[in-house]
Amino acid sequence: MRESLERRSFLLTLVLVSIAFAWVLIPFWGAIFWACVVAVIFYPLQQKLKNKFGDKPNRAALVTLLIALVIVVIPALGISYSFVQEGVSFYQRLDEGKINPGKRFDDIQNAFPVINDLLAQFDIKASDVREKISSGAATASKFLAEEALAFGQNTFSFLLSLGLMIYLTFFLLRDGQYLIDLMVRALPLGDDRERKLFSKFAGVTRATVKGNIVVAIVQGALGGIILALLGIPGALLWGVVMAFLSLIPAVGAAFVWAPVAIYLYATGSWIQATILVAYGTIVIGLADNVLRPVLVGRDTKLPDYLVLFSTIGGMSLFGITGFVLGPLIAALFLVFWNIFMTEF
Incomplete structure (x- = not known):
């Protein structure tokens, strides 16, 4: 009886100390x-x-x-x-x-x-x-x-x-x-499960960062370059905005260059507008289709709809960090439920 009480007391104290330590680290x-x-x-x-x-x-x-x-x-x-x-x-x-x-x-x-x-x-x-x-x-x-x-x-x-x-x-x-x-x-989750979770964490993190950030940087750079060549004011600003929007699935850089092309058509700059549309569709658009499958492994790729919701939700809760943290939480969610369905 005494040994059981001591064990429970120690585990409770362990949880409280762990929570206190996590609370201390919140600012960082x-x-x-x-x-x-x-x-x-x-x-x-x-x-x-x-x-x-x-x-x-x-x-x-x-x-x-x-x-x-x-x-x-x-x-x-x-x-x-x-x-x-x-x-x-x-x-x-x-x-x-x-x-x-x-x-x-x-x-x-x-x-x-x-x-x-x-x-x-x-x-x-x-x-x-x-x-x-x-x-x-x-x-x-x-x-x-x-x-x-x-x-x-x-x-x-x-x-x-x-x-x-x-x-x-x-x-x-x-x-x-x-x-x-x-x-x-x-951790008391079972060694095999824990190694599977850590492996998934590493795989999703690499895939998300390499896939999303590299594609976003490439698309933003390509967009900024063409806007600068066409003489659009604030090309660097809009290039970074395109890179940021490329992090969000189903949005992409077209959210910036398409309105610019429409305005160029409206003001009579047909040649510039046509060049921008062709460049945006072929060069900027294909960058995502070519680079993302290479950088993101099939084993770590999440369904597009899940990536969309988890990315937007993560960014709304955690800011810019959420574009990694959101899909990561979604991936761990799937892994936990997969383990549960398989073993229990």
Whole structure:
């Protein structure tokens, strides 16, 4: 009786201490999560370097970390900074009246009279649409400006999180296998199940990040290049927006370049518009169809509808981190239920 009471008391205390420890780490969960993501992605490279360097795990982990910084972290910081700067510039031009979204809508409306008939069928006033477009553009640009200001004010917090992420990534790369074996021993889910779950976590994380981020970067870069060549203002801003929208299934970069092409047709720039439509359909569109199957393995690919809902839901709950965390939770959900149906 006493031994049973002691066991239950210890387990209760263990749960409480674990919850308290997790609560302490809440301010840094973003840094911890992205450290795990980077470590998972570059772990195969670290293993190859470890075999090359022999009995020098610190050197292998350090070289892998430096490669990750050059390939992922530094470019992401540069793109983010440029995006914020472009967003602030766009807000200033909009505030000064140099950009008038309402007038752009009027130009499209005049060039395509069928729009008036279409709006009339749904009992929608063109003036209301014009006002919504103007207010939406103002709200979006103001949001970018406020985020830029907040970023400047929270620079120390951001640098601290970045430093912690880099610091933790090194140890996850160096001691990753040991930590996995330790968790397999500690967790009471069954060793085979736990290894299956960890394998699924690694596979989905690599597939999601490589598939989504690489495709998004390629599509955003291709879109930004063609917009710049065609002389569209804010090409860098719209390129990053296209990259961001490419992370969301069923949306994609066409959400940006298609309206731009329509406006070019409306203003009489037929050659530019045709080039943009052909380029967007063939080059930008095929980038997803060609790269994603190569980067995302079949074993880790989720149904498209599940990816859509989990990505949007994850981003609404966790912000930009949700585009990885949402599909990851969905994949683990499927794995748990698969294990349940198979074994129970």
